[in-house]
Every structure is written in structure tokens, then in C-alpha cells.
Amino acid sequence: MPRFLRSRRKAMPCALALMLAASPLSAQPQISPFAQTVAIAAAKDDTLAGFYAKRNYQPIWTAPDSAERRAILLGALSRAADHGLPVQRYDARALAEALRAARTEGDRARLEVRMTRALLDYAHDLHSGVLEPRKVDSTIVRTLPRLEDAQVLGIAEHGDLAAFLGSLAPGAPAYAQLIKAKIGMERQIARGGWGSPLTSRPKPGSSGDAVVALRDRLVAMGYLSLSASRDYDAEIQQAVQRFQLAHGLNADGILDESTQAEMNVPPEERLKSVLVALERERWLNIERGRRHIWVNQTDFTARIIDDGKETFVTRAVIGKNVPDQRTPEFSDEMEYMVVNPSWSVPRSITTKEYLPLLKKNPNAAGHLKIVDSRGRVVDRGSINFGKYTAANFPFAMRQPPSDGNALGLVKFMFPNQWNIYLHDTPSKSLFQREVRAFSHGCVRLGQPFDFAYALLAAQSDDPVGLFQSVLKSGREQSIKLEQHVPVHLVYFTAFPGPKGEMNYRRDIYGRDAAIYNALISAGVAPGGQQG
Structure with a gap:
């Protein structure tokens, strides 16, 4: 073995070392700089290393005859922001700039591996979601519809890549409607939002500046056509009702405290709900x-x-x-x-809620039967409830x-x-x-x-x-x-209605807030700043 190869052998990535070992000594000088760099760049990722090894380190994106395939991928990646995905993870703009700036075989090889990694990340994120839901909240116990890397890479090599990339997003109509809502909300934010929050609550039949403020807010939010009215008339009341229906409120057309609070939620907050809803739809990309x-x-x-x-x-x-x-x-x-x-009372309810009552009064919760481990009803008078704890209570309860x-x-x-x-x-x-x-x-x-x-x-x-x-x-x-x-x-705190109109609900458990924060940490940019 030539001295320069022997002296550097320990520093070689496994993929490159195997490639050299598999070649006859006389063939080693024929290994191209491109192949060597691909092997090095892919070595830390077993999926990519195996993929390129099987291809003998030949390119699929950066070859002279790969322009169409490359354009299809870059075109799909360029639209990642529309889906509320973390653009920087597979930035089409950065890849295109790297392609234009490539001068050496090494530049081209490193870009080759980056593009394949971008394809895999984009395919998985768009098809099944950016996040692992259980890691965000343990009560979201979904099994995600994961793609196989081999399937994605096989289509990249030999399949209809355009059709495949076009099929990745959820097919549920709600997904496309949420994308439309996202883009519309971003434009509304860029125009300044919905105006000033409402500071007073005019009543139906009243007139004045407070009604004008309500009117303008309803117009900006799309619940009322342009109007010059200063009166809280039937038209405005109906618009308030439409807003209330779209937000899960009592639809009486009266601007009560809860309606005012929901009307004052800024578009930036509604956009957060839409971004989270898009991610939830990807988790539900199933039949x-x-x-x-x-x-x-x-x-x-x-x-x-x-x-x-x-x-x-x-x-x-x-x-x-x-x-x-x-x-x-x-x-x-x-x-x-x-x-x-x-009703077989759950163990947690039996020990946390009923056992303390039974200790004070053995006849408490008399509508429930006390049963032993074999399901037999036990006379309450024969039980000394005071000697038991939640850990050792041997009975169950049934109604x-x-x-x-x-x-x-x-x-x-x-x-x-x-x-x-x-x-x-x-x-x-x-x-x-x-x-x-x-x-x-x-x-x-x-x-x-x-x-x-x-x-x-x-x-x-x-x-x-x-x-x-x-x-x-x-x-x-x-x-x-x-x-x-x-x-x-x-x-879902954001979802389209039967006619495509957006509905919003309160984040009662705080789950959406946690998901949104996780999306931001993963690289999703808020407020339409993803381009």
C-alpha cells in the first residue's frame, strides 16, 4: 500500500475505507474526488452511506443529466413554508445557491449528499409531521404513519418523483383549507392585522364610536361587508352571531365578555393555531x-x-x-x-375520591357496591376502612x-x-x-x-x-x-367548517401552546417569515 494511504488510514471514514479496500490496488488511483467526498460526507449517516455505496457513489442530483430531477426536488422544497415546515432544515434557496457556487468535485459531492438528506427530511416532515407528539405531551398517543427511507430513495432513483412529492401531504380537504387560511392570515398580519382591540361592549340597538369599532373589527375579520353604519343593528348582530358560531360561543349576537375576549385575540395567535393544526393533520395522515x-x-x-x-x-x-x-x-x-x-369505578377514583369518604362514613356513596377481587359483593359493615390506604385497599367499587x-x-x-x-x-x-x-x-x-x-x-x-x-x-x-x-x-383549535370557513376554539389543555413552542424550536418560523 502506498505510504500516503497507509499513513491516513486511521482517519478515513468507514465508508471510504471500505470502498478502497474493495478495489484492487491498481484501481485505487481511479477513485474520483467526487466519490471520495460523497463517501466522507455520507459516512455519519448510515442510511445515506448505504444508499451511495450501493450506487457506487454515483450522483442522482448533480450529474449533467439530472437537471429535471433536481428542479423537481428544489421546486417542492421551495414551497415548504406554505406547509408551515422548518424551511432551514431543507432550504431550497441555500441548495440552489450552493449549486451555483459549486466549483470543485468536492463542492458538488457535498451538495449531492445535502440534497438527498433534504429529500428524506422533507418527505418525513410533510407526510408524518415535524414532531414526535408523545415527546411534546404524553397524552397525545398517536402512532405516526412513517415512510421508509428505502421507499423514498427508491423513488428518487427510479420512480415518478414529482408525483411522489405531490402525494406526501395529507389528502384530507381540511389540510388544503388550513394552508389557504395560513397564507391569508400571514397577508392580513402584513397589512397590519385586524386593527385595535375592542375596549368596550356596546349592546344591540346602541349607536356611537363603540359600535363603529365593533363594525370595523368585524369587517377586518371577514364577518361583515363594508358598512358605514354607526348602529348596532340586525346586520351587525348577525355578523356577531357568525363570529360566535365560528368560535364555539353562544350565538346570540350579543357582545358579551367571552365574545369580546375571543374577538380581541390577534391574528398572530390565530396563525399559531393554524400552524399547529397543520402539524396535527400530518400526524393524522392515515386512512x-x-x-x-x-x-x-x-x-x-x-x-x-x-x-x-x-x-x-x-x-x-x-x-x-x-x-x-x-x-x-x-x-x-x-x-x-x-x-x-x-360502572366499574376506576381504581384511581375509588382510592382518591371514595376511600377518604368511606373512612369518615362507611355508608357514604351508598349507590356503589363494594366488591372483592372475585367480584363478590362485600358487606360494608364488615370492613374497617380506616386501616387501608390507597396503596393497599383490596376492594373495588361497582354501580x-x-x-x-x-x-x-x-x-x-x-x-x-x-x-x-x-x-x-x-x-x-x-x-x-x-x-x-x-x-x-x-x-x-x-x-x-x-x-x-x-x-x-x-x-x-x-x-x-x-x-x-x-x-x-x-x-x-x-x-x-x-x-x-x-x-x-x-x-383541533383551528379547523375549517363545512363550507371552508375557519373555526377557532380555546386551547383548554394547553397542548397547542406546547406543540407551537416545539415547532418553533424545530425551526418553524412564525408570522409568515419562513420564505
Whole structure:
């Protein structure tokens, strides 16, 4: 081996060393500077090192005949900001400048590897999201639809790259509508936003400067056509109602305190919600099911979607905004419903809420049965509750079927490790609240019977009769769904309505704030400054 090769061998990257070792000694001088530099540049990344080794370190982006493929990639990367992605991670402008500035084979080789890395990063980010949701919030328990690197690289080599890159973004109509909203919001911000916040709350029928301020705010936000009126007339009241409907408020057309607070949220904050919603859509870049159930926690609703159209909606109550009671985000399949359910009280509720009461009064919570590990009812009088703690309490609690059962008269099951399900409730008054976060984590439905009828209509000519016959028996019974229905528990504070109009909701759990901060840390630039 020549001395200069022997003296530098320890410093060589493995990829280059293997390339040299695999070549006959007489062939070593024929290794091009380009191939050597590619091997060095790719050596720290096993995926890239393996890819270029299989190609014998030949280029796919920087060869003279690669102009079309290169233009396709750079064109896609140049639009990354539209998606709210971290542009600097795969900056098309920087790559194009490096291409123009390349003078040596080494320059071209380093750019070659950069472009391949940019392709992989962009493909994964656009298809499945920039972030790992569980690392941001442990209650977002989604399995992301990850692409295989080999698939991406194979298409880059031999496939229809333009079609592939065009297919990466979520196909749900909401995604394109969110991009439109993002671009529109950025333009609005560049024009100065929506004007000054409202400092007073005029009432319907009043006139004056306060009404003018409200009028101008509604015009700027797109809820009212240009007007010279100084009166809080029917037209302005209807515009306020449209705003309230789009923000999950009581739509009475009155500028109350909560309506004013939501109207004063600046466009910069709404843009944050849109950026987070785009990321959430990428996490949900999956087949959602021709028929599926969509529970948007921030909207406090449960909906049945058939072939992309809403066919049923009911109000919902979700988990309290306290640790261990926030409703998690995940997708599963509903398999059956239980009519006249008994309620097996969760261990955490038994020990944290009921055991302290039982220590003070053994007859407390008399509507619940005390049961042993074999499910047998135990006489309360035989138990010395005072000697037990949350750690060693050996009993469970169960509520038999009844109109007053905590689960109401029906629950809808998609078995999961968090023991989350949808159910009826005897506490009907809570559904009239604007913010409905009161449960221990499960989702309560305002119209559970109608929800059951809608589900059973897919397998019965008489869904009402089927359900009612089981209900009237008074016995706990299950009705299986012949076709399991996907259930998606989601959390969107920004989402388009049926006609594409944007809706916004409060970040009740603070999850969106955490996601937004993580996106910024990952390189996403706020306020439309990504270009």
C-alpha cells in the first residue's frame, strides 16, 4: 500500500475505507474526488452511506443529466413554508445557491449528499409531521404513519418523483383549507392585522364610536361587508352571531365578555393555531375510514362522518383540565356498545375520591357496591376502612345498571389501554355549558340514544326497535357492531367548517401552546417569515 494511504488510514471514514479496500490496488488511483467526498460526507449517516455505496457513489442530483430531477426536488422544497415546515432544515434557496457556487468535485459531492438528506427530511416532515407528539405531551398517543427511507430513495432513483412529492401531504380537504387560511392570515398580519382591540361592549340597538369599532373589527375579520353604519343593528348582530358560531360561543349576537375576549385575540395567535393544526393533520395522515367517529375535544362534540360528510353530531363533555383526567388523543375502532351498563369505578377514583369518604362514613356513596377481587359483593359493615390506604385497599367499587348510573344507559366501546370510551350520563345540565370539561377522561354524549341509532342503522332496518328492546330488558347486554367503526379522538383549535370557513376554539389543555413552542424550536418560523 502506498505510504500516503497507509499513513491516513486511521482517519478515513468507514465508508471510504471500505470502498478502497474493495478495489484492487491498481484501481485505487481511479477513485474520483467526487466519490471520495460523497463517501466522507455520507459516512455519519448510515442510511445515506448505504444508499451511495450501493450506487457506487454515483450522483442522482448533480450529474449533467439530472437537471429535471433536481428542479423537481428544489421546486417542492421551495414551497415548504406554505406547509408551515422548518424551511432551514431543507432550504431550497441555500441548495440552489450552493449549486451555483459549486466549483470543485468536492463542492458538488457535498451538495449531492445535502440534497438527498433534504429529500428524506422533507418527505418525513410533510407526510408524518415535524414532531414526535408523545415527546411534546404524553397524552397525545398517536402512532405516526412513517415512510421508509428505502421507499423514498427508491423513488428518487427510479420512480415518478414529482408525483411522489405531490402525494406526501395529507389528502384530507381540511389540510388544503388550513394552508389557504395560513397564507391569508400571514397577508392580513402584513397589512397590519385586524386593527385595535375592542375596549368596550356596546349592546344591540346602541349607536356611537363603540359600535363603529365593533363594525370595523368585524369587517377586518371577514364577518361583515363594508358598512358605514354607526348602529348596532340586525346586520351587525348577525355578523356577531357568525363570529360566535365560528368560535364555539353562544350565538346570540350579543357582545358579551367571552365574545369580546375571543374577538380581541390577534391574528398572530390565530396563525399559531393554524400552524399547529397543520402539524396535527400530518400526524393524522392515515386512512380515517369511509365511516368514522370524530371527537374534537376543543369543540366538545362527537360526530359521525360518512364518505366525508357529517351525518350526525352531538354535544360532548370531555375530561377535566387536571393531571390524569385530561382526555387523551388517539385513534382506535369501536367494536360494540353496552346497554344498561354497570360502572366499574376506576381504581384511581375509588382510592382518591371514595376511600377518604368511606373512612369518615362507611355508608357514604351508598349507590356503589363494594366488591372483592372475585367480584363478590362485600358487606360494608364488615370492613374497617380506616386501616387501608390507597396503596393497599383490596376492594373495588361497582354501580349496578340504573337510570342514575354514572355511565347512563349506554356506553360505546373501543377497548384501549387508557380505558376511554363514549357514554351516556345522568348529568344532562352540563351539556348547556360553553366549556364542557368535567369528566374523569371519558367522553360523555348529549344524545347517546340517537348516536346508537345512527350506528345501528348500518346493520339493522329498525335500529330504534333493536336498541329499545335491549334497553327495556333492564339487563346489561352488548350489541356488537358488525362493521367496526374507526374512532378518532382529536384536538383541533383551528379547523375549517363545512363550507371552508375557519373555526377557532380555546386551547383548554394547553397542548397547542406546547406543540407551537416545539415547532418553533424545530425551526418553524412564525408570522409568515419562513420564505
